[in-house]
Amino acid sequence: MNSEPLLLATPSGDALELRPQGPWIAANVSALEALSRSVGVDVDRSRAVTLDMSGISALDTLGAWILEKMSRKAALSGRSPEIVGVADHFSGLMDEVHQVNRHTPAPAVLPNPVLLRLNDLGKATIEAREDITVFLQMLGALFIAVMGVVRRPRTLRLTSLVYQLNRIGFQAIPIVILITFLIGAIIAQQGFFHFRRFGAESYTVDMVGILVLRELGVLIVAIMVAGRSGSAYTAELGSMKMREEIDALSTMGLDPVEILILPRVAALVIALPILAFIGSISALYGGGLVAQFYGGMAPAIYIARLHEAISIAHFEVGILKAPFMALVIGIVACSEGLRVKGSAESLGRQTTTSVVKSIFLVIVLDGLFAIFFASIGM
Amino acid sequence: MPERQQQFAIRVRDLVVGFGRQIVLDHLSLDVRRGEILGLVGASGGGKSVLMRTIIGLVPRRSGAIEVMGQEIGETSDRGTQGAAGKWGILFQQGALFSSLTVRQNVQFPLRENLVLSQELMDEIAIAKLEMVGLRAQDGDKYPSELSGGMTKRVALARALALDPPIVFLDEPTSGLDPIAAGDFDALIGTLQKTLGLTVFMVTHDLASLTTVCDRVAALADGKIVAIGPMRELLQSDHPWVRAYFHGKRSQMLQPQMR
Numbered sequence: 001m002n003s004e005p006l007l008l009a010t011p012s013g014d015a016l017e018l019r020p021q022g023p024w025i026a027a028n029v030s031a032l033e034a035l036s037r038s039v040g041v042d043v044d045r046s047r048a049v050t051l052d053m054s055g056i057s058a059l060d061t062l063g064a065w066i067l068e069k070m071s072r073k074a075a076l077s078g079r080s081p082e083i084v085g086v087a088d089h090f091s092g093l094m095d096e097v098h099q100v101n102r103h104t105p106a107p108a109v110l111p112n113p114v115l116l117r118l119n120d121l122g123k124a125t126i127e128a129r130e131d132i133t134v135f136l137q138m139l140g141a142l143f144i145a146v147m148g149v150v151r152r153p154r155t156l157r158l159t160s161l162v163y164q165l166n167r168i169g170f171q172a173i174p175i176v177i178l179i180t181f182l183i184g185a186i187i188a189q190q191g192f193f194h195f196r197r198f199g200a201e202s203y204t205v206d207m208v209g210i211l212v213l214r215e216l217g218v219l220i221v222a223i224m225v226a227g228r229s230g231s232a233y234t235a236e237l238g239s240m241k242m243r244e245e246i247d248a249l250s251t252m253g254l255d256p257v258e259i260l261i262l263p264r265v266a267a268l269v270i271a272l273p274i275l276a277f278i279g280s281i282s283a284l285y286g287g288g289l290v291a292q293f294y295g296g297m298a299p300a301i302y303i304a305r306l307h308e309a310i311s312i313a314h315f316e317v318g319i320l321k322a323p324f325m326a327l328v329i330g331i332v333a334c335s336e337g338l339r340v341k342g343s344a345e346s347l348g349r350q351t352t353t354s355v356v357k358s359i360f361l362v363i364v365l366d367g368l369f370a371i372f373f374a375s376i377g378m
Numbered sequence: 379m380p381e382r383q384q385q386f387a388i389r390v391r392d393l394v395v396g397f398g399r400q401i402v403l404d405h406l407s408l409d410v411r412r413g414e415i416l417g418l419v420g421a422s423g424g425g426k427s428v429l430m431r432t433i434i435g436l437v438p439r440r441s442g443a444i445e446v447m448g449q450e451i452g453e454t455s456d457r458g459t460q461g462a463a464g465k466w467g468i469l470f471q472q473g474a475l476f477s478s479l480t481v482r483q484n485v486q487f488p489l490r491e492n493l494v495l496s497q498e499l500m501d502e503i504a505i506a507k508l509e510m511v512g513l514r515a516q517d518g519d520k521y522p523s524e525l526s527g528g529m530t531k532r533v534a535l536a537r538a539l540a541l542d543p544p545i546v547f548l549d550e551p552t553s554g555l556d557p558i559a560a561g562d563f564d565a566l567i568g569t570l571q572k573t574l575g576l577t578v579f580m581v582t583h584d585l586a587s588l589t590t591v592c593d594r595v596a597a598l599a600d601g602k603i604v605a606i607g608p609m610r611e612l613l614q615s616d617h618p619w620v621r622a623y624f625h626g627k628r629s630q631m632l633q634p635q636m637r
């Protein structure tokens with residue numbers, strides 16, 4: 001019959017008769033919206049409106065709502081709309097639609113944009129304070145858990161610790177070696193390139209040795225671990241939180257910090273110095289290769305220069321920082337994981353926050369250590 | 379031919395579905411009449427959800443034919459579920475609401491993706507649907523994680539009904555609801571079925587739902603439909619599994635009048 005919806009408007013004196021025809025269903029929604037808009041002026045102009053629905057071949061909620069809306073619009077301006085010719089099988093739907101959308105919620109009040117900014121700033125400040133509290137709480141909880149393990153060494157989750165060590169330590173070795181190797185090589189190349197101009201090529205070795213051992217080795221590895229393992233911790237703990245696994249642990253009288261967090265953080269604290277050591281050696285090796293093939297320095301000379309340039313103190317300065325950085329990464333990753341709320345979006349947001357925050361804190365910590373070591377003369 | 383199309387919303391013929399060596403549905407045939415509420419019962423892990431998911435094209439089938447509203451449903455491919463919009467609405471067991479969207483956006487999602495309409499109308503339709511499933515307009519601004527179990531099911535139903543599909547599939551709609559909420563939900567399904575002229579395919583374990591809202595009940599056992607008919611007839615059935623299901627200790631305890 002009719003495949004296109006129609007709306008026939010017949011004005012008779014002051015009255016207007018609207019006769020919708022054809023299928024008034026969701027599939028034709030664009031046409032329906034246009035139709036209902038097109039008769040708007042006519043409806044406004046006439047005193048009585050009659051809606052004759054006998055021509056409708058198909059009707060769904062959407063079509064019924066558009067009809068209902070037209071009649072409501074007419075009613076709003078004082079006219080009494082009349083709906084006639086409703087087929088039996090549509091009457092239930094029309095009645096239902098007649099009930100809905102009666103209570104329009106109060107429109108949201110748009111606040112002053114300046115106040116909104118100030119509000120955000122205030123919130124961010126309070127959140128920053130909260131962040132510090134959460135960090136300290138987690139540190140305290142970890143300390144208590146460590147004390148518990150010291151008192152009863154059997155409560156240490158050895159299996160979990162070894163599993164985490166394998167995952168974040170052993171399995172990270174190839175990528176750590178690759179990246180630090182490249183970094184060492186690039187620094188050496190830059191050193192030779194620029195120092196050559198004033199004949200100080202041999203000092204490249206000093207630069208590579210000191211920079212890698214004191215700063216870059218540990219910093220690059222810490223950043224990689226924060227991105228690789230910190231994010232994994234946050235996502236794991238977050239999804240456990242979402243599925244109430246952590247609540248389940250607590251109700252069984254077990255401490256989630258002791259079972260889930262301590263092995264993870266401990267694994268980081270153990271693995272990061274080892275990775276930093278491996279990374280530093282790999283960077284020195286990369287620098288040596290560049291020295292041989294780009295700088296024309298024999299390996300024996302490179303090693304001899306390295307002996308003169310660096311002392312054990314440089315190595316200590318670098319490696320001492322590693323466990324502290326690991327602790328910061330672990331605490332941030334785990335506490336962000338526990339802050340995950342129900343939605344998938346929240347999990348993603350908290351993981352991002354965890355990585356950004358731990359990298360930031362690692363760099364800040366590195367700066368503090370630089371001040372500290374400078375003042376004690378190391 | 380047209381007469382048959384008028385009569386049946388879903389026709390399943392000789393459907394075989396299996397995973398690996400395990401055959402879940404074994405030459406199963408089932409007809410769902412237009413405008414009825416069909417309840418499907420079966421043992422846990424017995425293939426109820428698999429049957430539903432096969433009909434809507436989420437699970438590939440080995441052989442057999444499925445016809446929905448007189449249209450053959452092709453074999454599932456990667457994009458096999460494309461074009462399904464508007465044909466049916468599905469209420470998943472856990473609701474499957476999009477957690478990053480508000481309730482209102484969830485209900486609007488099928489409208490937005492499949493139709494061209496103004497935001498104003500979309501908002502009105504979303505609120506209309508929410509009110510039809512017994513929620514308030516204010517609930518539209520909430521996120522799925524802030525909803526109770528019953529509300530989640532209602533929102534999921536509103537979303538399933540967003541495009542006014544002729545068929546809705548409900549996967550255990552009352553599981554996890556308290557008896558009052560479950561009763562309300564049953565009543566809601568009954569009302570909406572009458573108003574919108576829906577065909578409802580409901581997988582359920584809820585004996586009360588089966589007795590109160592379902593026009594017919596189908597029992598799935600050993601990969602086949604072993605009994606189908608109004609609840610009265612199923613109670614008379616002498617198939618051992620059906621007898622165990624409806625006349626077990628638990629059923630007797632809950633429904634003493636069935637004896």
